[in-house]
Amino acid sequence: MRNRLALLAVAAIATAFIYPALAPAANLDRAALALALAGPAAGAALAMAAGRPPLMATALAGAAAYVSAALSLRGVPVLASIAIGTLAGAALGAAAAALSARLDATAFLIATLLLALAGAAAVQALPDITGAQAGLGPLQGVSVALGAAKTAVLTPLGDFHLMLAVGVLSGAGAALLLASHVGARWRAIGSDQARAAASGLRPVAGQIAVLATAGALAGLSGALGAHIARVATPQAFAADAAALPLLAAFAAGRQPLGAALVAIAIGVVGGLVLPAAGWQGPPDAMSLATGLLAVAALFTLLPGGAARGRERDLSIDPGKPWPLEAMAGARLDVAPTQVRAPSGELLLDSPALSAEPGSITAVVGPNGAGKTTLLRELSGRRLASGERVVLLPQEGGGFATCTVRETLELAARRGRSRDSARAAASAWLERLAMAPVAGVMCGDLSSGPRRLLDLARVLLAAPSVLLCDEPLAGLDDAHRAAAVSCLRAAAGAGLTVVLAEHDREAVAAMAARVVTLERPGWAPAAPAAAEAML
Amino acid sequence: MSVGIVVQLAVDCIAAASLYALVGLAVSLAFSGSGTYHLAIGQVAIAGALVASAAVQGGWPLWIGVIAGLTLGALLSAAAERGLVAPASSSPLLAAVLLIAAAVVLREALQGVFPRSAYAFPTVGGTLQVAGGLVHVADLVTIAVVAAVAVAGALTLRITSLGAALRITAASPSMAERIGVDTGAMRALAFGVGGALATAAALLGAGRFPLAAAGGVTLALRGIAAAAAAGPRAPQRVVLPALIIAAVEVVGGYFLGGGGEALSDIAAVGLIAMAVWR
Missing domain, CATH: 3.40.50.300 (P-loop containing nucleotide triphosphate hydrolases)
Structure with a gap:
């Protein structure tokens, strides 16, 4: 893990310097929006590990974007809007987990797809509030109040660097969290809820925590992305967007860091590479990239080199005493x-x-x-x-x-x-x-x-x-x-x-x-x- | 409300319910063998229906267009099973997400080939006066065709060896394999028949909702709702939830003067939510 994170840091720093020097300035915002896919994908991988595969990670990002946009348009400072939008993503994730505590993983998947579609319907049904298809905007760019009525607004290069940092930190943070003691509890819950409960873990609390974390990761990316694009749009609630983070998580073997990187790669291919290569579709570039990701996800099912059998040389002596403490049995x-x-x-x-x-x-x-x-x-x-x-x-x-x-x-x-x-x-x-x-x-x-x-x-x-x-x-x-x-x-x-x-x-x-x-x-x-x- | 209006609404409602039940039946059939909701069923059906429409508009006889559409729907659906669901059989979750991705790619591809917001497909014209109400002949044809398909399907499942093989595969794949049933072929067949049934629903409903590349979600949502509410392994029960969705659409639309489709989407989402919660 340490080596991977070091490699990631080097790659991110190199990208931060090299890409802006090579790419046309107009592409920087598009690249930043591709980086915004990292948060939902890392969140989806986290949630999958806890047995809650969500088809609503991008919808959470979309909801956070709308909350942040609505606040920003009402004069709330941009950073505060983004922070509140992020919290809204976390709260919605936690609420979804709490409401669906009784569901198995498949039912949860369908339920979260419905929630995403309900979000899309709500956006269409409330055009005065959401701007319907045109979205909610124009939004102010990411900015910091400097005092004395001065505000620093990030340039496209600044947007790119900020989103790169957020994307990398989302993936790395989620990976570290999943590898920690807390993550071990979540993985245990995802492996077998009954066994986890018998071992003293609280599956519902764990799932609420993991979905809240996933919602925060997705929400931060979504809210930031809205301010970079200057508009919050309903695309995040579509079925296409819903599938992408989970496919990235599957393709990356359910690892948050890998999922974030795969999602960024798909965003770059669909948003930059294919259009630059002249691809006009059909299908459109992003759908084609999603289709390619689906094929990649299928390849993860090929038999791998599991560690099965590594313990074949272990031998247990049945005669030695067992490390049992005195037990209070009951009739x-x-x-x-x-x-x-x-x-x-x-x-x-x-x-x-x-x-x-x-x-x-x-x-x-x-x-x-x-x-x-x-x-x-x-x-x-x-x-x-x-x-x-x-x-x-x-x-x-x-x-x-x-x-x-x-x-x-x-x-x-x-x-x-x-x-x-x-x-x-x-x-x-x-x-x-x-x-x-x-x-x-x-x-x-x-x-x-x-x-x-x-x-x-x-x-x-x-x-x-x-x-x-x-x-x-x-x-x-x-x-x-x-x-x-x-x-x-x-x-x-x-x-x-x-x-x-x-x-x-x-x-x-x-x-x-x-x-x-x-x-x-x-x-x-x-x-x-x-x-x-x- | 006059008796004529009641008859008119009832026939309209049963015709709409027949279509949703047909898609629900297709979803149930696919689920029985694979344990996966066929989340691409709407897009597969729309693909078949658009090809049928193009064939008929291109001057081919209606029956050739229908056969071409049904065949394409069946082939696409069976291909989805073989190419996506079967390889991901160890992970039904991945299979479901893959089907969504496939539906997205298919929709985008169809939008490139069929860019208009609606395409025409011939329907039976004319109306009948029943108890003072106007009943569309197309609705009666829809009800008759769906009823005939349901009876034929039930008989096929009950009295043919193919039906028995399908039932055994659904009940216990391992036992089916032990007695020599090719369960892979049975699953592909279930998906294929499901694709053809959903395409038939899209064609029969061409006068009811627009035949367009982006129309798959609506059809899929209502069919999946009917199947989920019935219990996905209970195809014989899809009629009641389909009737509920259709009744909300038809009766709600009548009293509100429009907007029945949105109401029926809400009913569908509600039914799925109830089924998921249950």
Whole structure:
């Protein structure tokens, strides 16, 4: 990261000197407007990392531009207008996140597209306020009051340099933020909201913060861009503009700095290079550049050189003690439970179940008996005394876009100071023999280490009752032995463990009590049945 | 309000709803196989319809123009699935954004070839007097054609092996692959049929809204609203939300003396927002 930022600084300084010397003066403002795409793109990449991909980053920039323009036309100093416009972008971003907290990423995407289109409709519906297609202007250029009734107004060269600085700082700032502790929380939330919540993070608060930051980045670019162009126009609310920042973020592998640079490049190609080369369309130059960006985004899906398998030489000794602190397990009493599908089908019909602190209770049964359904049902409950029931799901493990160390440190933060959380995370890193891959993203680990890492994550969060959904499925012998050893040690430390498991041998070795579920008269359609349809 | 006006508004409303339901059906069909909203459906439909219009205006028989338009709509839509959605199957979000980008490029390209604000396509002329109200024959034709398409589509899905393969692909792609169904081809087919259906809607609605390069957003918005409100995997339910959008447009426009399109856009946005929130 440090090398990249140094390279960026050198490139930016070189651009600041070289480009104005080579380019016609008329192109400086166009180049400045291309640089204004950096903020929305960096913001979109930030928001994507937190699982909130917005199709409204440019609309936020547009809204900030209108707020800034309206204030400026009413005599508010330009810098104050831009600052308030930026805050408006942040506030709108935060409001969108708060209002759409229940939505998944796809629904959020559609919702933000609607918000952008609603912005476009509002601009058209209020021509007296917004100037409709002609926009709101003419605006004063970016200026600084010097006192004694004197004002310094930036020249096109000054506009270019200012926008270059803002664009570069937006990308670099967003990248640094995402790599920081705060960014690790946002990435954890984006990786898996349920796991993040179980680790003590607050997904909604995180998403509001990230969208507010994205809104501020987009808003600053938008408000500045309006004063450079001398007009706030509704183009920022169009579907074309909506797609560009997200495509840049996809093309740059969801990295804010890369997204900012890609968006600038597209702005330069669409706004300067293609028109200079005589491209008149159709499609117009900016749409063609957007299309090229879409193709570039597709290329990111080609298989890459992930770090998968780097941990193949790691070996875990199941016999060594686990870094577990004393755990306050709680007694779990569950009445007979039935769960039905919306269609009325019986998915689960379980007998009464109780589990004691410091013991392992196994739930066994054939496929379709409802073991996972039972655990998910229990994981949503709160015990009478408020103890925490935490589910270790079967799928995935860790936070895919956080490193191994970040995952453990985030989990260890619950109830610990930062230093003791680091110490606890380091102890688990050593015990899992994962110190060599501490900086590897969890999504790049293979399943065995990832599942053990997830077990460490839930144990670090100090639950009272731990529900494990087939914790041994798919593990090789070494990881299976380590998982069995770890679960027994956790129970030995006082935790109440309930696990659903197919491996009867492991169940016999671990469980003090076994509850058997029967299939409730329901079975998935067999392939033969589907074949019969043909 | 007289009975004649009620009949007139009702037929107008059902005809408009038929068009939106047809686009909604196309969106549902595409979503069933891919899990992605076909955000380029409006632009694909407009492309097919403009080519059909150009063919007819160029002196070709109507039926050739229609076939050319439907074929182009289907091919463009299937190409979008093969070229954009299928490669991005691991990232439905990227697929959705790519479809928007494709729609933008297509719209700009169409604007270069078809720069006018509206193009003509022949519609069935004439009116009928029913209970004192004037009913456009074109509206009745629209309702009849859409009803016939819906029945034919439902029968195809229910009784043919192709329909079964489509249904299995939508329900469980992995199971479909296990029994030898080419799920990639089925998804492309779903998109292609969706493109043809939406093009048919654009052609049938040529007398209702202007046939122009930039008209795709309106068509897409209402169709996606109908599909989203129905639940994107429930094509049989698109009729009710389509009726709501059309009723707001027709009845609102009647009482306000115009502006029904804007009202129906608001209704569409409201329905999508409700569906998204749900």
